[in-house]
Every structure is written in structure tokens, then in C-alpha cells.
Amino acid sequence: MSAFTYRGGVLHAEDVSVETLAEEQGTPLYIYSRSHLIEQYKALAAAMKPVKPSIYFAIKSNSNLAVIRTLADQGAGADVVSGGELYRARQAGVPADRIVFAGVGKTAEEIDYALREDIKFFTVESEPELERIAGRAKAMGRIGRVAIRVNPDVDPHTHKYTSTGKAENKFGVDLTRAERAYELALRQDGLEVAGLHMHLGSPIMSPTPYAEALEKVKPLCESLKREVETFRHLDIGGGLGISYSPDQAPLNPRDFAAAVLPALHDLGLKVGMEPGRFITGNAGILVTRVQYIKDNPFKKFVIVDAAMNDLLRPPLYDAHHEIVPVRQTEETFFGDVVGPICESGDFMAQGRELSAVDQGDLMAILSAGAYGFVMASNYNTRGRAAEVMVSGDRVEVVRERETWEDLVRGERMPEW
Ligand SMILES: Cc1ncc(COP(=O)(O)O)c(C=O)c1O
Known part of the structure; x- marks a missing residue:
């Protein structure tokens, strides 16, 4: 409403x-509106209840401390993309173990800060980034938990500037190279391979691209789950569309859930989501x-x-x-x-x-x-x-x- x-x-x-x-x-x-923030959060959490997802609010969509705090009080974590956003999330009271850190250009300073805070995991966008996180973690005597962002090459049918999961986009590791990236991660002393991440773009008005992307990453998730003891998380990103005009139907969380839950059930991994716009x-x-x-x-x-x-x-x-x-x-x-x-x-x-x-x-x-x-x-x-x-x-x-x-x-x- x-x-x-x-x-x-x-x-x-x-x-x-x-x-x-x-x-x-x-x-x-x-x-x-505080009540709208809470209603949207609860609607998504209720629709996805069968897999009890961790909902990392994408604070890039609205990073006011009061907004972050409102959602953290409901149980939300935070998806951050810079040291500044990590700082904001912590200032707003989000526990570090509910924070994930994405972005293609994390600096050494940002990585060190996230390692010191002991966040839940980094979503890693390239092989050189894996090596950098491993190096910083080793130097600090810590372990960097990582989920590799896999680019499933699925068209989210949105504006070219906000489409992120296609082969031509700068985000993530191409699905064909993901296995090699995981092998590289497993060879690094300073890393723990925690899961797999994807984010297709935004705003997405149909659940179909999510279902397609899940089908594509499923075999990789299954083999990693079998072979890597610490591989437990599947973060399916954000991007859920809202209505911007009276004639535009929003992506209904129940339709979204119906499309993704079967694959998520089969995989049996801990599910993460990163909605921003849908909530704010x-x-x-x-x-x-x-x-x-x-x-x-x-x-x-x-x-x-x-x-x-x-x-x-x-x-x-x-x-x-x-x-x-x-x-x-x-x-x-x-x-x-x-x-x-x-x-x-x-x-x-x-x-x-x-x-x-x-x-x-x-x-x-x-x-x-x-x-x-x-x-x-x-x-x-x-x-x-x-x-x-x-x-x-x-x-x-x-x-x-x-x-x-x-x-x-x-x-x-x-x-x-
Ligand atoms: C990695 C990642 N997760 C989540 C989001 C949030 O997208 P939205 O606000 O459309 O849910 C974005 C948006 O750019 C993103 O890049």
C-alpha cells in the first residue's frame, strides 16, 4: 500500500x-516513510520464508543512517560497495557478521578495513581481487571469506547502464572461467571460499531472468558444495523492480519466490539477497x-x-x-x-x-x-x-x- x-x-x-x-x-x-520500508522488507522476507534468506539491504539505494537502522532493526544486514558504505552500515548499527562487500574496485585500504571488521564475506569480482584479499588477509593474520561473483550472462531486460549480468558487463567472473577462479581461491592461504554470488541488474520486472541464472549456476554450486566444505552461501543479488507508474506492475515477491524457490531448495545452500530499490x-x-x-x-x-x-x-x-x-x-x-x-x-x-x-x-x-x-x-x-x-x-x-x-x-x- x-x-x-x-x-x-x-x-x-x-x-x-x-x-x-x-x-x-x-x-x-x-x-x-518508515512503515513502507518495513512493509517491503517484511513482504520479501515472508515470500522467501521457506529458505529463510539473509537479506542484505543494498545501502547504495539509500544510505541514510535512519533508513539503514530501520531495516537493521527488522533483521536486515547490509550489502556495501565501498569503505564509506561499510562505515555507514557500522555507524547505523548493522552487525559486521551481517555485512557483505561487493564492487569491482576494492582498494587495499577498504579490504583491510573490512577484514578488521570481520564482515560476513566479500563478493569478489575478479582473480586479481582474490589475490589482493588473500595477500592482505595473510599480512594481517586473518582469513578473508569470499563468494565469487559469477556473471551468468543473462539479459535482465533493463537499461544498459543498470544491466550487470551480461557477458559484456564489467561485473563478476564469467561463468566459463568461474571454476578456475574458485581453484585459484582454494589455493590461497588467506582465504575461505564461503559461497557464490550473482547480481543481474536492476530494475528487473520479471522473475524469469533470476530463474534462468539459477539454472546456469546450479551445476557449479552443486560441485562446489560437494567438494568444498566451507562453501555454504548462495547470494542471488538484488534488482527486484518496483512500479514507477500506475500502469507498471511491480515484481511481486510471491511470483519472484515461486520462480526461484525450487532451485534454491534443490541446492540446499544458505540463501542471501541484496534488495535495495524494492525496499526504498x-x-x-x-x-x-x-x-x-x-x-x-x-x-x-x-x-x-x-x-x-x-x-x-x-x-x-x-x-x-x-x-x-x-x-x-x-x-x-x-x-x-x-x-x-x-x-x-x-x-x-x-x-x-x-x-x-x-x-x-x-x-x-x-x-x-x-x-x-x-x-x-x-x-x-x-x-x-x-x-x-x-x-x-x-x-x-x-x-x-x-x-x-x-x-x-x-x-x-x-x-x-
Ligand atoms: C551487487 C549489487 N547488489 C544489489 C544491488 C541492488 O540493486 P537494487 O537496488 O535494484 O535492488 C546492486 C545495484 O546496483 C548491486 O550492484
């Missing part, structure tokens, strides 16, 4: 008026205020105070986000919703029929909880938006709006 609904013609986040929040906190403003996507909106309405001979532009530095998904992925008025109206207009940044790529919607708004009105950009604030930048020296979390009628500012002072902090002017 959506956490963002109209009451008396005004958009609410759970029990709180979005209009009031925008007046109190200013705009642009990210608003997150529709838990967040970005609220923005209309600054100007500009009619040029060809087009109408609604110029708002949110920009591509706040939400990059539309220009980066051609992503669709529903945009609704905070105060409901019957009138509509046709045109673009754009930000103030000096780029033609600075748009939130192009050539769309949307509810009519006037200068000063508030609009809400929906489905902005995943890959929204986390991709925000300071381009055009714009401070990043504030983030608030709502729970029922309670509100907490979970990240302060950046000030102009924040924006120049750390910069130096050379004496010369």
Missing part, C-alpha cells in the same frame, strides 16, 4: 501533511516548489527548485517518475518539468500531461526513495536537500539541508 495518499485533497506522508512538512523544512525535500524506491518522494512557469512558442516549462543534482535518474537513465501536485487539482497542462541547472539535461519530466500548477505550488516527484538522494551532488554549488523520515504522525529530520558554508568547507585558497 502506498504511504503517500491524499487526505482532504492534500498529499500526506503517512499521517503528516506534505504541505506542512515543506513549509517547515523548505524545498527541495526528500520524505521517507516507493518509500520516498522528492518535494519541490514551482519557481516559474515559462511559456515559449513551442513548449510550456514548469521550473521547479529541485534539479538534476537532487534527482539524477531522469537524465541519467531516461527514468520515468510520476509527478503529482501536493494539492490535488482537476486541471492539467502539457510540457516539461525542469530544474534551474544550466544543462538541457536538467529535467524531471519531458513532454508529459501533468496536473496544472501555478508559481509557488508544491509538486511531489514519486518513487524517489532509491537512487535519489544518494546520487545527489553539489553541481552549480547547490546544497543537497534535507531528508525527513515520517512514522505515523511523527517526523524526524534525518539529514539537515546543506548550507552555503557546508559547500565551501574543506576548500583552501593557496597563499600564493
